[in-house]
Amino acid sequence: MIRIANGQGFWGDWLEAPVRLLEQGPLDYLTLDYLAEVTMSILQKQRQRDPNLGYARDFPPLMARLERLVRERNVKVIANAGGVNPVACAREVCRMAPSLKVAVVLGDDVLDRIDEFLAKGYEMRNLDTGEPLEAIRGRILSANAYLGAFPLVKALATGADVVISGRCADASLALAPMIYEFAWREADWDLLAAGTVGGHIIECGAQATGGNCQAGWQTMPNLADIGYPILEAEPDGTFVVTKPPGTGGRVDLHTVKEQLLYEIGDPRAYITPDCIADFTTIRLEECGPDRVRVSRVRGRPRTDFLKLSISYAAGWKAVGTLVYSWPDAIDKARAADRIVRERLARLGLRFEEVHSEVLGAGACHGPAAAPAPDPPEVQLRIGVRSQDRSAVDRFTRELIPLVLSGPPTATGYGEGRPAVHEVVAFWPALIPRHEIQPRVEQVP
Amino acid sequence: MKIPLARIAHARSGDKGDTANIGVIAYQERYYPILVREVTAERVKRHFGDLVQGEVERYELPNLGALNLVLRRALRGGGTVSLRVDAQGKTLGAALLRMEIEVGEHELEEGP
Numbered sequence: 132m133i134r135i136a137n138g139q140g141f142w143g144d145w146l147e148a149p150v151r152l153l154e155q156g157p158l159d160y161l162t163l164d165y166l167a168e169v170t171m172s173i174l175q176k177q178r179q180r181d182p183n184l185g186y187a188r189d190f191p192p193l194m195a196r197l198e199r200l201v202r203e204r205n206v207k208v209i210a211n212a213g214g215v216n217p218v219a220c221a222r223e224v225c226r227m228a229p230s231l232k233v234a235v236v237l238g239d240d241v242l243d244r245i246d247e248f249l250a251k252g253y254e255m256r257n258l259d260t261g262e263p264l265e266a267i268r269g270r271i272l273s274a275n276a277y278l279g280a281f282p283l284v285k286a287l288a289t290g291a292d293v294v295i296s297g298r299c300a301d302a303s304l305a306l307a308p309m310i311y312e313f314a315w316r317e318a319d320w321d322l323l324a325a326g327t328v329g330g331h332i333i334e335c336g337a338q339a340t341g342g343n344c345q346a347g348w349q350t351m352p353n354l355a356d357i358g359y360p361i362l363e364a365e366p367d368g369t370f371v372v373t374k375p376p377g378t379g380g381r382v383d384l385h386t387v388k389e390q391l392l393y394e395i396g397d398p399r400a401y402i403t404p405d406c407i408a409d410f411t412t413i414r415l416e417e418c419g420p421d422r423v424r425v426s427r428v429r430g431r432p433r434t435d436f437l438k439l440s441i442s443y444a445a446g447w448k449a450v451g452t453l454v455y456s457w458p459d460a461i462d463k464a465r466a467a468d469r470i471v472r473e474r475l476a477r478l479g480l481r482f483e484e485v486h487s488e489v490l491g492a493g494a495c496h497g498p499a500a501a502p503a504p505d506p507p508e509v510q511l512r513i514g515v516r517s518q519d520r521s522a523v524d525r526f527t528r529e530l531i532p533l534v535l536s537g538p539p540t541a542t543g544y545g546e547g548r549p550a551v552h553e554v555v556a557f558w559p560a561l562i563p564r565h566e567i568q569p570r571v572e573q574v575p
Numbered sequence: 576m577k578i579p580l581a582r583i584a585h586a587r588s589g590d591k592g593d594t595a596n597i598g599v600i601a602y603q604e605r606y607y608p609i610l611v612r613e614v615t616a617e618r619v620k621r622h623f624g625d626l627v628q629g630e631v632e633r634y635e636l637p638n639l640g641a642l643n644l645v646l647r648r649a650l651r652g653g654g655t656v657s658l659r660v661d662a663q664g665k666t667l668g669a670a671l672l673r674m675e676i677e678v679g680e681h682e683l684e685e686g687p
Contacts, residue, residue, distance in 0.1 A: 168592075169655050259592045338587075345668065346585040346602070385585060385600065388639050392598020394589040398634050398643050411636050445656060486651065486658035495661045496670035498624030514658030557592060557654050 133312050135305050135329075136361040139163040139210075140336030142170055142187050148336060148359045149193060153200045155375035158361070159312075161201075162304040163210035164334050165190065171298060172442030172555040174214035175242070175273035185216035191223040194293060198228040201292055209283060209304050213297040215240060215273060221295050221574035234291035236282045238569035239298040241439070241562070242274045248562060255439060255560035264560060270443040272555060276562060277438045279404030280326070281317065282569035283307035289573055298440055300403045302330030305362060313366040324408035324430025325368030327401070331408075332372055332390050332425070333360040339372060339390040340421075341380030346389065353379025358421075369426040371418065382421040400431075404438075404564075407431040436561040445556035446483065447523040450514040451530040452490075454543030457507050461492045463538035464511035470537055471513060471529050480522040486514045510543065516554060523551050577675045583609060583683075586668030593653035594629075595664030597671050600641040606682075607640040613676035619644055622674045623667075644671070 136158050138149030142165040149163060165187040178185030190212035194201075201208060213220045217235040224233050241248070245268070248255065255264035264271075275298035284307050286294040294307075306326035309315060315322045332339050339360040341351045358378025364370040374382055391410060395401055398410035412429040455463040468487045475485065491509035493500035515526045527548040534541045580599070583606040588597040599614060601607045616633040623631075629647025636643065650664050651657045661667070 259594065343587065343665075344585075345587060345672070346600075385602075388600045388641060389585065389587040389598060391639065392596070392600070392636075392641060392643055393587055394591055394596060395598075395643060396591070396594075396596065396645055398636050411638055413638055415639065448658065450658065484651075484658060488660055490660060494659075495666040496673065497626035499622050499626070499670040499673055501673070512660055516656070516658060554655055556652075556656050559592065 133159040133308060133364050134361055135160040135162060135308055135364060136359060137162045137164065137305065137333040137336055138359050139165060140334065140338060141165065141167050142189065144336055146189065150196060152359050152375065153197055153204065153206060155378065156204060158204070158206050160308040161206055161208050163190070163208065163212060164301050164304060165210065165212045166214065166298060168440060168557045169442060169555055171215060171273045171275055171440060174216070175442070178216050183219050186214040186220035187212040190220060191227045194224045194231065195227040198231060202230060207287065207292060207294070207308065209294045209307060211296045211299050211304065213295045215275070215297060217295050217297045218572070218574060224293060224295070225575055231292040232290060233293045233295065233574045234286040234289045235572050235574055236278065236286050236294065236296035236299070236569060237572060238282070238567060239275045239278050239296070241276055241567070242271070245271060245274055248566065253562060255562065258559040258561065264441070264558065267443045267558065270445070272442045272444060274439060274441045276567045277404055277440060278569050279303045280306040280310055281405070282571060284311045286571045287311045289571065291573070300405070301334040302327045302403055303405060305330035305333055306405060309364050320406050320430035320432055321428065322368040323406040325370070325428040326364070327403050327406060327408045328410070328413060328425060328428050329362045329364060329370050331401070332387060333362055335390060335393060336360065337380060338393065339386060340374045340382050341386050344386050344389055346385035351381060355379065368428060369424065372423045372425060373421055382423055383417055384415055384423060387415060387423045402434060404433065406433050435564050437564050437567055439560045439562050441558040441560060442555050443558055445554040446516055446518040447520045447551055448514060448516040448554050449523050449527050449549045449551045450512060451527060451549040452510050452512045452543065453530055453533060453541050454508055454510050455538065456540040456542070457505060460506055460509045461489055461503065463540065464489045464509050467511055467533050467537045467541065468513060470533060474529055475526060478525060480525055481519060482515045482517045482522060484516045488512045520551065527551060576680060577677055579672065580614065580674045580676050581672035584672065586672055588664050588666070588668035590650055590653055590663040593648050593650050595646045595649040595667050597644045597646070597668045598641055599644065599671065600639065604640045607637065609676065609678055609682060610642055611635060614642055614674070616644070618674070619671065622671065
């Protein structure tokens with residue numbers, strides 16, 4: 132049996148979580164998932180400004196903090212902290228935690244190969260809209276293939292203490308140590324699917340252990356000290372989901388089921404670079420306090436394609452807010468919204484979208500919300516998006532004047548003008564698997 | 576009688592681009608047939624009105640006593656493009672739990 136924990140569900144997750152997991156232990160592997168869909172584009176911009184950047188900058192100092200414990204307890208760390216510059220990330224880890232042996236997985240970055248792919252006739256159509264990539268060719272900021280678990284396994288085989296990758300499938304981070312330790316093969320589809328399900332359960336960190344859990348949240352123990360998830364994985368593909376003893380949160384059928392269904396499509400076909408997992412075969416049972424056993428996972432052969440994560444510049448946006456108080460707070464907010472829109476129209480500004488919501492009056496649930504009575508206050512929230520930055524910039528000056536020139540009781544403008552942000556959009560596509568050649572390098 | 580879905584199920588929602596999904600889970604296995612009968616794709620689509628611009632697909636997971644609902648074009652562009660406060664659809668699961676469903680009193684009685 133091996134114990135695999137995940138201490139980071141996204142870049143920006145609780146900084147103490149990986150440290151506490153290692154202290155609480157025992158662990159064999161610690162995985163850290165840093166990359167959301169648009170994180171790659173932010174990192175790409177950072178690398179453009181400085182060729183030594185472009186990775187999750189929280190990671191090297193974290194490894195410095197963990198260095199002694201990782202060595203003493205012989206825990207291997209697997210992280211997709213490399214972003215668009217895994218080698219620079221690895222060098223920084225070596226500098227800050229010099230006693231650790233580091234290996235990197237490369238080959239996911241295909242930004243320089245887009246023209247080659249197009250020339251070969253791969254259209255890389257948007258998986259959601261069907262549009263060919265040609266439509267945004269000139270605006271692409273980053274392009275990475277989701278790699279699977281097997282390149283991570285090769286990196287583990289070098290004897291590294293720390294394995295750093297760029298874009299890889301989230302669930303592959305936890306599957307890799309199972310393949311490595313249990314000598315699973317590339318066609319062991321049921322086993323690979325089982326490990327993938329395990330990886331999916333822990334990839335969002337505390338969302339498996341009671342965080343963001345609808346079921347009984349009021350009685351969820353000690354969320355301030357929530358335990359992050361641990362898999363106790365067996366060579367036969369069964370595993371137990373648990374968390375360190377004495378920590379907050381909960382692991383039961385409810386918390387595990389909510390995470391199993393999180394961000395999936397067809398549950399019969401959960402597609403990763405490693406296999407296709409069938410979630411309708413999974414059997415769950417509570418086998419002790421904060422322990423859920425997972426078994427009977429079935430899998431099918433992997434597809435001949437890898438998913439590409441492409442990001443591109445998609446214009447500019449800004450979101451501004453104003454608060455209105457009782458009486459008639461909702462009506463005042465809606466009147467203010469009409470005034471802003473009329474003033475924008477008179478200026479002749481062009482927007483792709485102007486979207487208004489009244490927070491406190493059904494902004495989240497829309498038509499599904501119950502009609503609101505006259506609340507003590509609401510927040511008007513207006514967002515605009517345009518290819519024309521100056522139009523968005525002008526919008527940011529149109530809210531505060533309403534404090535003196537609009538409906539009464541406008542407040543909450545203390546932050547001043549809202550900021551203008553570049554919109555970096557995500558373009559999911561497919562590429563034949565044989566075009567991508569992952570490789571492993573040891574650093575330094 | 577009519578009850579809110581929240582009486583018999585919990586839910587979590589998330590996003591993939593402009594698509595949202597909601598995992599709806601029966602608190603007890605014996606409530607699962609009620610979910611299958613009451614929480615149809617058509618009723619979910621109607622419940623969300625113009626918030627969901629595309630289709631609603633429903634998948635059954637009897638092994639988990641759960642349904643997965645996939646809501647297309649539900650996030651006004653989704654991800655970084657959307658101007659919604661809930662651009663990632665984090666609250667749509669809770670919104671679904673407001674839905675009124677029809678159950679027989681015997682269906683909610685404690686089993687043996």
